[in-house]
Amino acid sequence: MSLTKDFQQARLTIERLENEKKEIQHELQIYKQQSGGAQLSGDVITKVTSYDRLMDENVEIKMQLRTVETEKDKFRLEMERLKKELSNFGPDFFEEIEDLKYNYKQALEKNILYEERLQQLGVR
Structure with a gap:
């Protein structure tokens, strides 16, 4: 159950990051058009840094999930091996042990x- 929840959480994180990436790319495109490609604004740099950090976390989560x-x-x-091994012993066996x-x-x-x-x- 927890594994499925972790997988779903990772998938949602990836979707959110992809949306943020598209938003940042769109903002960069608009900014380049307005300023002719001059120095990036602090807000865009912050978003790019945040995106990189979240992508690193995403990779780490995926590795933990695989582990x-x-x-x-x-x-x-x-x-399964232990169940198969135990299936050879019935109640008679344990009574004999006692x-x-x-x-x-x-x-x-x-x-x-x-x-x-x-x-x-x-x-x-």
């Missing part, structure tokens, strides 16, 4: 009792 998409694909593949744990605990307790009994017999 996120790559990570998403990697995690999706890992999740039984083995219980039996192991019982065997340890018996072993401790046998060692204590053996020590008692060895002392006498």
Whole structure:
């Protein structure tokens, strides 16, 4: 969901920047006609600088988006692999594991009792 939102946001930013670019080009054309191509006004320079900065941000956003998409694909593949691996184990498998744990605990307790009994017999 977030990836789609980021992509849409980047697309809107690109559209806005393209519109600003057209506006700046139009203003430059008008200014050149009025002043014969003399020094650019501060407003136009500010807009050009702003446009360049926004284009740099746009490139950075696109790179981040590609990185996120790559990570998403990697995690999706890992999740599919794990799901496939887990599908081999049913409820019976986990019940058997629990039984083995219980039996192991019982065997340890018996072993401790046998060692204590053996020590008692060895002392006498």
